[in-house]
Amino acid sequence: MIGRDSELARLNELLEGARSGAPFTIVIGGEAGIGKTRLIREFERGLAPDVRLxxxxxxxxxxxxxxYAPVKTALRTLVAEVGADQVLEAVGPGRAALVALLPELAASGSAADAGEIVIAAGGAGSGQLHEAIAVLLETFSRERTTVFLIEDLHWIDAASLALLRFLMRALGSSRVLTVLTYRSEDVTRGHPLRGFLSEVERDRWVERRELGRLTRNQVRRLVRSLIVDESPNERVLDTVFTRSDGVPFFVEELVGIDGCRDEGFVPDTLRDLLLARYERLPESAQELLRLLSTGGVRVSHAMLSAVYRGSDDELDAAARQAVHFGVLTIDGDDYAFRHALVREAILADLLPGERARFHARYAEAYEAQGAAGTRRVAAEISFHWLGAHDAVRAFPATMQAMREARAAAAYASAAQLGERALSLWDVVPEPEAVAGMTKLELMGRTASHLRNAGEGERSLALVRAALAECPEDDPQYPRLLRDKALYLANVGRPGSIPLLQQSLEALESRIDAGDEPARELRVTVLTALAGRLMIEARLDEAVETAELALASALELGSSRAASVALNIASVSRAALGQVDRGLAGLEQARELAAGDGSALLRYWVNASDLYYLIGDFPEAVRLAExxxxxAREQGVERSSGVILAxxxxxxxxxLGEWDRAAALIERALALDPPAPFRVYLQRAKLWALVWRGEPERAAELFRAVRPSMVHVMEVEMQTRLGVxxxxxxxxxxxGDVSAAWREVRVILGEAQRPLAGYALPYLWVAARVVAAARDRPESVPDAEREEILAAEEGFRALMVDLGFWPTQPVWHAFFEAELASDAVAWRRAVGAARQPSARGFLLPYALLRLGEAELAAGDRPAAKEALQAAFDSAVAGGVTAVQSRAARVAMAAGVALDGASAGDAGGGASGVAGSDDPADATAELTARERQVLELIARGLSNRQIGERLFISGKTASVHVSAILRKLGASSRTEAAFLARALR
Incomplete structure (x- = not known):
């Protein structure tokens, strides 16, 4: 090991961190021959006995x-070490998914009903498999620190790459060091690994390292370490450095040609260098190496024996010569090329006919192995028959490989194989008979695999292509319409409802003709339609459609479908104001689920949300948890589990449980959930930042994530209102009233009556915008101010229209208090905030606003009492923003609060909060900053401040940041209030 001391030390350092409970991932890249494998082998040799590799x-x-080829190899090492029984016991509820990946586990005695597991595995999703592997690694790492190593990521399959993304975030409580390597020059534009590498650079628990070339001195040291019997002269050393460019593998090859004794013999090209050892071998060994190169970088002895045409003795003799000359290495029962570059050079040297014959031999050998049932090898068979240019034999293997990938929840690989099968469809005889399905059905299944793999746009494109080829009287037509509707919803695009309605129309004629599968499909389409209608707040239609779905499901005897349909009908009724009936219907839906995991999860999702919206927060938390x-038991924490989180x-x-909520958010975001679920979590995180006193950080994060939220907002009213x-x-x-107005005015343009549970708090915020525009006319342009004030009537009418909702009295009281802005109204708001259905942050906020109103009215004793209550309530409830603002308001008014400190007032380094004289708060401001502060107090934006003072908006922003820091204010609003109070 020369020139890699720091990298080796870093690996050992990270291993010690993992040993102490700090899991980490390191990604090592570099060009071919740079020494990635050598570094990893040295690291492996140094592993202590208590570390599992x-x-x-x-x-x-x-x-x-x-x-999952590399993952299977790693997991089979674990199975061989601890036994199948222990592995299945450790993985618990995820055993079905794990058996789908490793079918040999089904024979274990621990699998009480192996057949049942295999059947269940057929429906295991990738999320369940990911969860199962994470649980497995986490569990066994508690016993022994684990190094999880995957090499050569540039050849990785899509399913394994998705798993790695998940594990890097999910192994937070493990003792696992994940080590990944890849060849950098092979990761070209468009390579799937490229995006992965960009993502990992942003993760604080991931490190990416690129191995550099050796220096001249390091090359000299390497050459001298390789030549032990004599010392090469300086000219030879310089030649080796020049021709190797500091790549360690090339140095070794140059030295290995003849020990550098003949400085005149240096290959002219890289190909010559890579083939130098190979060409010195006898023809029998060269033929073996050509055959081996067709099979891959590594081939088992058993497989090589099956494809080799000579005797066993001839095989052994040829292999021994290749090992002796340093072209092959032996690793257990496998032969491996000493370096992938050598294999690629030999492979490129094959004649076309020779290559095809070798591929055919491998395909036949893998078919024989597959017939023995020892491994799933259809992907290998498909690859080699394609290499042999035999489409007829490649096609059935490709179809089987697609089924195997689907059974192992490798949806990305299944989709790729489906696309390969579609490309072969028109060049093989009777493809429908061989495939066991029509071309349209294959297109539909491939689109489904793409969707499950997260390739929403590609799945949509493929189902569109299928519909373009599909006659309207084809049995697949209504199913493809349904699929297109679902895929549109997945990518956040409108248009699902008309497609589902069209699908129902197409199904009616088939049902009239006695088509039983069409009746079953009709239930799923009706349920999907009811769900989309509910999400778009077309509630009467949603109830009607869900009732039809319920009746059809009961007629078919499908309890799961009946439960989901009744669930949707009940939530829609509740949103219409029939809350008690809706809650009762949800309980009936739970009973109908009869233990069905999928239907029960739908119940928990909708029931927990409804209880939250009606103000029963303890029950909402209980149901969600x-x-x-x-969801964790079923291995679907990344999907349904994220919604429930x-x-x-x-x-x-x-309830004021900020830390518990924050932990749930971070855990769920770490699971890299689908886009809509991520939006829900980001919205909650942003809101918490505001009320925990970090509005500037919230604004920065909102600017970053808002574009990714737009698609979901377009098709989900609850998301539009929440975001x-x-x-x-x-x-x-x-302090940006104009931006606030752009957000709240949307509610007046909704085509349907807004969902009450989401709309009521939105209307309270709208009232705050109206009050800000009225009380601070300079904060918005005149025309916009008139528009905002004119909207007050519409907001009031909507607040009254939503009077049927249980929490409306609470929000109505706050709505009126914001607009009245007097002590009487805020006392009513304080009373409303004490109701059990009021959210915890509202009481300290109402008390704060009451204190401000009392100050404005000149009643200092009442103001002090309200501000003290606001401060105490905010401290108890963790509402940091109110706590800080109450302390600052009291400080500015010269009112002392018990328990308040300079830190509460946000004085920081400026010492503002602790000053006896409030006027000292601006002592550290420059003359220009005082001018800017005055304009902040008038509600002007950075751009407007710049225009007024003839400076750029960016310069104004710098002044604003300095002012906030010196005043200890957490926002422009607080700075403006403090400036007015001081003035």
Whole structure:
């Protein structure tokens, strides 16, 4: 090991961190021959006996690698070490998914009903498999620190790459060091690994290292370490450095040609260098190496024996010569090329006919192995028959490989194989008979695999292509319409409802003709339609459609479908104001689920959300956490579990459980959930930042994530209202009334009556915007101010229209208090905030506003009492923003609060909060900063301040930041209030 001391030390340092409970991932890249493998081997040799190594290597199978190939190798090492029984016991509820990946586990005695597990595995999703592997690694790492090593990521399959993304975030409580290597020059534009590498650079628990070339002195040291019997002269050393460019493998090859004794013999090209050892071998050994190169970087002795045409003795003799000359190495029962570059050079040297014959031999050998049932090898068979240019035999293997990938929840690989099968469809005889399905059905299944792999746009494109080829009287037509509707919803695009309605129309004629599958499909389409209608707040239609779905499901005897349909009908009725009937219907839906995991999760999602919206926060938390526990048991924490986690977050905030809620958010975001679920979590995180006193940080994060939220907002009213409300609160917190108005005015343009549970707090924020525009006319342009004030009537009418909702009296009281802005109205708001259905942050906020109103009225004793109560309530409830603002308001008014400190007032380094004279708060401001502060107090934006003072908006922003820091204010609003109070 020369020139890699720091990298080796870093690996050992990270291993010690993992040993102490700090899991980490290191990604090591570099060009071919730079020494990645050598570094890893040295690291492996130094591992202590108490460290478990689970290693896998990606396989070069062209554009579609065998799904989970490197992961299977690593996990089989664990199974061989601890036994199948212990592995299945450790993985618990995830055993079905694990058996789908490793079918040999089904024979274990621990699998009480192996057949049942295998059947269940057929429906295991990738999320369940990911969870199962994470649990497995986490569990066994408690016993022994684990190094999880995957080499050659440039050949990785899509399924394994998705798993690595998950594990890097999910192994937070493990003792696992994940080590990944890749060849950098192979990761070209468009390579799937490219995006992965960009992502990992942003993760604080991941480190990426690129190995550099050796220096001249390091090359000299390496050459001298390789030549032990004599010392090469300086000219030879310089020649080796020049021709190797400091790449260690090339140095070794140059030295290995003849020990550098003949400085005149240096290959002219890289190809000559790579083939130098190979060409010195006898023809029998060269033929073996050509055959071996067709099989991959590594081939087992058994497989090589099956494809080799000579005797066993001839095989052994040829292999021995290749090992002796340093072209091959032996690793257990496998032969491996000493370096992948050598294999690639030999492979490129094959004649076309020779290559095809070798591929055919491998395909036949893998077919024989597959018939024995020892491994799933259809992907390998497909690859080699394609290499042999035999499409007829490649096609059935490709179809089987697609099924195997689907069974192992490797949806990305299944989709790639489906696309390969479609490309072969028109060149093989009777493809429908061979495939066991029509071309349209294959297109539909491939689109489904793409969707499950997260390739929403590609799945949509493929299902569109299928519909373009599909006659309207084809049995697949209504199913493809349904799929297109679902895929549109997945990518956040409108248009699902008309497609589902069209699908129902197409199904009616088939049902009239006695088509039984059409009746079953009709139930799923009706349920999907009811769900989309509910999400778009077309509630009467949603109830009607869900009732039809319920009747059809009961007629078919499907309890699961009946439960989901009744669930949707009940939530829609509740949103219409029939809350008690809706809650009763949800309980009936739970009973109908009869233990069905999928239907129960739908119950927990909707029930927890409804209880939160009606103000029963403890019950909402209980239901969400109950469902989350079940989601983890079923291995779907990344999908249903994320929704349930977000459903627990809001009621926890309402109860003042900020830390518990924050932990749920971070855990769920770490699971890299699908886009809509991420939006729910980000919205909650942003809102918490505002009320925990970090509005500027919230504004920065909102600017970053808002574009990714737009698609979901377009098709989900609850998301439009939730994100819009948070956006308005952030804008108000940083003093941008115009931005707040752009957020709240949306509610007046909704085509349907807004969902009450989401709309009521939105209307309260809208009232704050109206009050800000009225009380600070300079904060918005005149025309916009008139528009805002004119909207007050519409907001009032909507607040009255939503009077049927249980929490409306609470929000109505706050709505009126914001607009009246007097002590009487705020006393009513304080009373409303003491109701059990009021969210916890509202009481300290109302008390703060009451204190401000009392100060404005000149009643200092009443103001002090209200501000003290606000401060105490904010401290108890963790509402940091109110706590700080109450302390600052009291300080500016010269009112002392018990328990308040300079830190509470946000004085920081300026010492403002602790000053006896409030006027000292501006002592550290420059003359220009005083001018800027005065304009902040008038509500002007940075751009407007710049125009007024003839400076740039960016310069104004710098002044604003300095003012906030010196005043200890957390937002422009607080700085403006303090400036007015001081003035």
């Amino acid at each position: 689970l290693a896998g290597q990606c396989v070069d199978l062209g554009s579609v690698a065998a799904p 109950e469902g989350l526990a079940r 977000s459903n627990a977050v809001d009621p926890l905030f309402a 819009g409300r948070v956006g308005a609160e952030i804008a108000l917190a940083v």
